[in-house]
Amino acid sequence: MLHAHEARTLRPQKTASTLKMTDITERAARLSAFDGHEHVWLGEDETRGLTAIVSIHNTALGPALGGTRVWPHATFDDALTDALRLSRGMTFKSAIAGMPFGGGKAVIKADPKTEKTPAMLEAYAxxxxxxxxxxxxxxxxxxxxxxANFLRERTPNVSGTTTGGSGNPSPVTALGTFLGVKAALKHALGSNSVKGLRIAVQGLGSVGWSLCERLHAEGASLIVADIDETRARQAKEAFAADVVESATIVTAEADLFAPCALGAVLSKDTIPHLGAKIVAGAANNQLARHEDAGHLMPRGVLYAPDYVINAGGLINVAAELDADGYDREAVMAHVRRIPETLTHIFERAHAEGRPTNDIAQAMAEERIGRACAA
Ligand SMILES: NC(=O)c1ccc[n+]([C@@H]2O[C@H](COP(=O)([O-])OP(=O)(O)OC[C@H]3O[C@@H](n4cnc5c(N)ncnc54)[C@H](O)[C@@H]3O)[C@@H](O)[C@H]2O)c1
Known part of the structure; x- marks a missing residue:
């Protein structure tokens, strides 16, 4: 394995490839989101329409593991910042979940609906x-x-496939998030039942939809938003959900708000207008800045740190890479411990008068520090 700043150039294995790979670690270091990343790679292929960033934050616990996001960020630096923030979150997620992996993430700067082509994915593979x-x-x-299946057919470093893998991790993420929602309710309201509660869900994609199914099945009343109107309409029909605009779901009066779209939904601007006193959802990087959690505490808002509650998918894909082979029962047992970890964080945060994300980060850093010292 390569170590921090050891390699400056990498070449695609196909000699006639039009892919160009550049180490952009130094460029990334100029952004405030950098946080000591080990490596940041840029893959460019003009012919096949690829601009991809692979961001490797910390490999103290093992090789970097994290999904690939395809999104049409407005600027390259926006995409780079997203990649850096996401890979840093993966380092903490893996550490808290006790996985032998480090933090990494990739962003392909493209519209997944119109610009994602087989040729582009070929170059990315x-x-x-x-x-x-x-x-x-x-x-x-x-x-x-x-x-993911397409990529896995071309390179082994892909997990969560149905071509020899454990399949889409999203339902497992949704299960962990659902159990985390219950842990947050239990801590804040004294009961973990969702029956009769109003729950606002932003983002009705793979995870958000699956979470809604579970919440609806247990009698929650749902308020939903998605920028994809078809998805929102389907949720209205499937779950008798109230549909609101994406911009207003943050302020919707609810018992709990579950962000399941993109990040930065909790900021110094949105927090004063939150319509719920509990935030527990699957989206990565819900806080615009780590310090924004300081605005949640005085308002009595309980926040379930995103990389703790949404670790189900990581636990699942990491198990697929286990040398002993994938063990579904062990994965489910591990995911069912997410509420226990959250409850510990809530209680410690309460006892110490600190934000929940501070406690989560301290726990993750302890484990990474121990690995570095060993
Ligand atoms: N899939 C997983 O296993 C997993 C694991 C951990 C974390 N996450 C995180 O959970 C979130 C959702 O992931 P997913 O796999 O369901 O993605 P997805 O692409 O399947 O769904 C995302 C949904 O959010 C909607 N959306 C985007 N911007 C929005 C906005 N501003 N307002 C409302 N809706 C918006 C999209 O239209 C889409 O329906 C992401 O932040 C992801 O990083 C996912």
Whole structure:
């Protein structure tokens, strides 16, 4: 495996490849989201329409693992910032979940509906292969199970596939999130039942939809929003949900708000207008800035740290890479411990008068620190 700043150039394995790979670690270091990343790679292929960033934050606990996001960020630096923030979150997620993996994430700057082509994914598979085991990936926003299968046929460093893998991790993420929602309710309201509660869900994709199914089945009343109107209409029919605009779901009066779309939904601007006193959802990087949690506490808002509650998918894909083979029962047992970890964080945060994300980060850093010291 490569170590921090050891390698400056990598070449695709196919000699006639049009893919160009550049180490952009130094460029990334100029952004405030950098946080000491070990490596950041840019893969460009003009012919096949690829602009991809692979961001490797910390490999103290093992090789970097994290999904690939396909999203049309407005600028390259927006995409780079997203990749950096997401891979840092993966380091903490893996550490808290006790997985032998480090933090990594990739962003392909493209519209997944109109610009994602087989040729682009082909070029991206070459990039993954050239990274030679530094980084393992799978689904995220804009990268589907079919895409993961396509990549897996071309390079081994892909998890969460149905071509020899354990399949789409999203339902497992949704299960962990659902159990985490219950843990948050129990801590804040004294009961973990969702029956009769109003729950606002932002984002009705793979995870958000699956979470809604569970909440609806147990009698919650749902308020939903998605920028995809078809998805929102389907949720109205399937769950008798109230549909609101995406911009207003943050303020919707509810017992709990579950962000399941993109990040930065909790900021100093949105927090004063939150319509719920509990925030527990699957989206990565819900806080615009780590410090924004300081605005939640004085308002009595309980926040379930995103990388703790949404770790189900990671636990599932990591198990697929286990040398002893994938064990579904062990995965489910591990996911069922997410509420226990959350409850510990809630109680410690309450006892110490600190934000829940501070406690989660301290726990993750302790484990990473122990690995570095060993
Ligand atoms: N899939 C997983 O296993 C997994 C694991 C951990 C974390 N997450 C995180 O959970 C979130 C959802 O992931 P997913 O796999 O369901 O993605 P997805 O692409 O299947 O769904 C995302 C949904 O959010 C909607 N959306 C985007 N921007 C929105 C906005 N501003 N307002 C309302 N809706 C919006 C999209 O239209 C889409 O329906 C992401 O933040 C992802 O990083 C996913």
């Amino acid at each position: 070459e990039m993954l292969a050239a990274l030679n085991g530094q980084y393992y990936t799978g689904e995220d926003v804009g990268l589907t199970l079919a895409d």
